[in-house]
């Protein structure tokens with residue numbers, strides 16, 4: 417009885433009809449493409465930025481749920497290298513969200529032992545965005561709980577191109593021989609070098625694509641899609657995704 421209690425999680429509050437999760441098979445790393453903020457807002461006659469603002473609240477809820485379930489890494493696609501093409505006002509709003517989120521939530525994240533990280537191309541970020549994120553990274557660097565990794569100004573192709581460029585440089589400078597290069601070596605040049613690959617990728621809003629997100633790292637991840645828009649994505653949906661993950665057999669190309 418004790419063993420059963422130990423290895424099964426309590427049901428998420430809104431999820432009482434569903435089977436409980438296996439605590440011994442929680443994905444170590446979950447990556448999420450948080451999509452559908454704009455459509456959620458439009459359906460309510462609200463401006464798109466209201467959708468992003470509401471999406472920020474989902475970030476908080478899902479972070480807390482990931483922490484509760486013992487997920488080790490949660491990577492959230494907050495802004496892509498392609499999102500700069502959006503109207504200036506929307507980009508400016510999105511660039512203020514990390515600051516707003518961290519000013520409200522940082523103390524609780526610290527309390528929960530969460531470590532904040534950022535994965536992306538820092539050079540183009542507005543100074544106020546970068547400063548807020550770097551301050552959170554600094555203040556949580558020693559934390560040993562959930563790693564909350566914001567993919568901010570992130571693009572997988574750019575990440576890989578930069579890795580190749582740096583490898584070329586290291587070869588030219590004699591620090592690396594092309595013969596020694598292997599997959600794990602290549603991974604050290606990626607922005608995710610200090611993290612395991614995602615076990616589970618979630619994308620909300622019904623779109624069935626990867627949108628230049630962690631193309632290398634998702635090679636063997638389990639993919640889970642839902643029609644639910646990100647602002648409405650709940651703890652119960654998150655549990656549902658993990659439950660589906662737990663039903664799958666991961667074979668990595670083997671039998």
Ligand code: FPP
Pocket residue numbers: 450451452453454455456468471472475493494495496499510513514517566621646
């Ligand atoms: C895609 O939905 C979403 C984004 C480009 C932004 C995601 C950002 C958040 C959820 C908030 C981030 C919060 C923090 C703390 C950094 P979309 O706007 O493309 O939706 P649509 O496809 O319905 O138009």
